[in-house]
Amino acid sequence: MPASPQKNELGSLRWRDLLQFAGGSLRGHGLRTALSLLGVMIGVSAVVILTALGEGARRYVIEQFAGLGTNLVIVLPGKTETTGTIGIGGVPNDLTLDDALAIERQVRSVRKVAPVTAGTEEVSSGDRRRQMPILGTTRAYIEVRDLRMERGEFLPDEEMFRGGAELVLGNKAARELFGADDPIGTIIRVGDWRFRVIGVLAQQGTNLGINFDDVAIVPVRTGMRMLNRSSLFRVLAQVRAHSDLEIAKRSILDLITERHEEEDITILTQDAVVSTFSQILDTLTLVVGAIAAISLSVAGIGIMNVMLVSVSERTREIGLLKAIGASGPQILAAFLVEATFISAAGGLLGLAVGWSAVALLVQVYPALPASPPVWAVAAAFGLSVAVGTIFGFLPARRATRLDPVTALSRR
Amino acid sequence: MSQAATSASPDDAPRRVIRLDGIHRTFEVGGEQVHALVDVDEEILAGEHVAIMGPSGSGKSTLLNILGCLDRPTAGTYELEGRSVDELSTRELTLVRRNQIGFVFQFFHLIPRLTATDNVELPMVFAGIPRAERKQRATEAIQAVGLTNRADHQPEQLSGGERQRIALARATIMRPAILLADEPTGNLDSKSSKDILDLLDGMSERGLTLLVVTHDPKVARRADRIIVLVDGRIAKRVSGDRISDVLEILAED
Incomplete structure (x- = not known):
């Protein structure tokens, strides 16, 4: 009985089905999934903890200054002392x-x-x-x-x-x-x-x-x-x-x-001094966070490795998917979702671990007001998801380019 | 069986599903040209049951892959349901495989982590058919192959015969125009083989066009006609009940 070609478009794979399919495959190799998840988790929690420490240091310093009274105006002899040059007028x-x-x-x-x-x-x-x-x-x-x-x-x-x-x-x-x-x-x-x-x-x-x-x-x-x-x-x-x-x-x-x-005088306020220190420590936090973010890219390579293994293990499955009418974009999506899932789940776990560690730290050292800045948390999570997707792309594309004939001829 | 019946068939004549015209398929292996298929012409009508036989390396599988739009011919024309497949884009070929073609393989190719039902549902998942409709159609298909009580089992919990029945349910779930089977009983004992062949016969009787690649005379005998490939060319065409005429050719294998 000839079936009339259905009007379904190629991108018609539903999200729920896609997630279920990818989830099933990840459960299939639990240990491997867990290990690459762990990599992302460590990366994200490192970013959270280190930026929290940087932020804590910044707040600590600001509190120290605030203790001096912020209603202070400091008058210095000489113009433009802050830039290190004496005015053209010579000695003030x-x-x-x-x-x-x-x-x-x-x-x-x-x-x-x-x-x-x-x-x-x-x-x-x-x-x-x-x-x-x-x-x-x-x-x-x-x-x-x-x-x-x-x-x-x-x-x-x-x-x-x-x-x-x-x-x-x-x-x-x-x-x-x-x-x-x-x-x-x-x-x-x-x-x-x-x-x-x-x-x-x-x-x-x-x-x-x-x-x-x-x-x-x-x-x-x-x-x-x-x-x-x-x-x-x-x-x-x-x-x-x-x-x-x-x-x-x-x-x-x-x-x-x-x-x-x-x-010929320079006037500083406590605010200006504090904001200078604050800027310096903000930069420090940023640098420390960036270093921690490097570990995230290492985790991304871990994801890529796992996905490459997964693709080569599942050649027959990919061949079959092609034979039953899964399109290239659909297969790409299925594998990308797997990689993104690993990184997103690892990222969430990393946030949880990072936050717990910071909370514990604050318990032990109440003097240090450590708390991860919002931008760092958002960046760490965003970066982890991006890393998973980017590093998952190459293996996923390899899957879509598999020749179904060769894939299916294997036992 | 000649291939005379062509273009101008009257309206009441059986519809032509497949037309192959001068199909060549050449592979390059280690710098050498290998001619897997040479000038293959063939027509297959709707509802026909055709067996493709031939010694190893005769091009049977290559032919099946081309018919299944998994592979493209190097030269020649392939028309499926009146439409030339050669000019179709990758995207359109995907839709052809999804909606017009069903595959059954010697090694079943069920996805091990999915249950029988989920495996049967898979083509519908990629076609974007709603969940409720999928469940219903899969349940019916599994019932049709007599495995309702095994629906929630995973492939490794099923026997070879049961696996192939599930694969058969999956291959027909999109109601394809043609079913391509590559040694469907090659991995089964004789009892399971018979079950599968009976199921295939039943589908054929209900109008499904069936192409079966096989070594096994017991399988080929059930076909309306048999095409014998030797060295990539069609060496002989006989009707199914005259299987004995081709056994000599195959014996060289």
Whole structure:
């Protein structure tokens, strides 16, 4: 009975049937499927875990900075310091204590101003001596930088020009110089100058590049004389509210430009510093993620290998499919679906494993706010599926090009 | 049986399903030309049951592959149901194999991981026939070959004869115009062989055009006529009941 050719098109294979067919074939070689799935899983979980660590590091650093108070404006002498060139105008004007005082008095959005001078000197107590960083500043500094005292007092609250002989030691510095003894009230020497120790900082660690554990803090005026500085190192200004930051920057710039009769200072905000660090660590995360992604391409080669074996094992089946009227595109689709299935399932497993590992890590090290960024998760999964499809293509195409006559003549 | 009955057949005459005109098939093996088929002319009418015999290497399988659109002739014309197959695209050939041709092989070629029913369904899957219709047609086809109680078994759980019956159900599930069988009993014991041949006879009686490649005189005897190939040429045409006339040629094998 002659059948009238049916109107079905070549691409008429239904998705559900396609998936069922591919799924059946994958179950047929469970171990092989599982192993290549494992390859993809490791690749994806590596991307998730490593980017989570990178992201965790970034957040950790940002939190550290945020601890300093984000309402900070940093004034530096010299124009365009950030690009490393001195302006054409030559040597900039000094940033003086008068400037700092003017900011405190005239810029309304500023709450506190801490002038800072910095240098290194030899500090000695009895027969113990240490070369250590010296900071000259005022009482405001303890609030602006959010420092804590272990004992004693910070610098006294008095006007900047007085230039007293008080000294506050960093935690480690105090231990090195005095051991277990209480340094409060002791007279120590810094260079040729004599100071009275009035306080010891609590352990702080490093912040914004200054190690507060190994430092000696003296009144700013004294510090400038002792270190022979005519210009301040920085002026730190704390604004009243975060929203005042831009106004404060503008006002400070205008004020100092007016006083110096040229624009010769640089103003940084905490935000700018944080965003620079954030960018650096973002790049780091990206690089680490990319390295992890290489393992995904290795997994792709694994998939290709499995599919090539599968195609050569199933020549008879492919020949038969051709004989019963499966088209080239349909056979291609069937094999591609198998490869894509391996990579997609491996990818999902990898996400699950990666997430679990990160969750465990956060449990063990709560200080590190590790969490995989969304882009990395999406990229890892997308890449794994793409890898499976791309590496599955070659074997699948080989299947469609099989000669059915040769394929079927074998037993 | 001559091939005189050709183009101008009257309307009430049996319809011509296959026409081969000057078919050549040449292979190149190790730089040498091998002539598998040489100038083969043949016509097959609707509902005919034809056996193709010949010694090994006589071109039987090559002929079957060309008839089944798995292979193309080097020269000559092949018309299937009035349409020349030679100019068809790969895509159209796929549709011809899907809808007009059924295959049965010596080694069954069932897909081992699929059940009997799923194997029978397979051609319909690739044709995009809806699931419900597939199930129904497959069930009927399996019933027709008497294996309803084995429908959910996998090939390895079936005997050779049962496997070939499933393969037969699969080959006819798309209601093809012609059924091509390559040594369908070559791998079966005599009891199973007989079952398969009876099934084929039944299909033939219901109007299916049947071409069987075989070595076995018991198989060929059932055909309406026998074509004997020797060295790629049609050496002899006899009716099925005169099988004894060709045994001499085949004995050279």
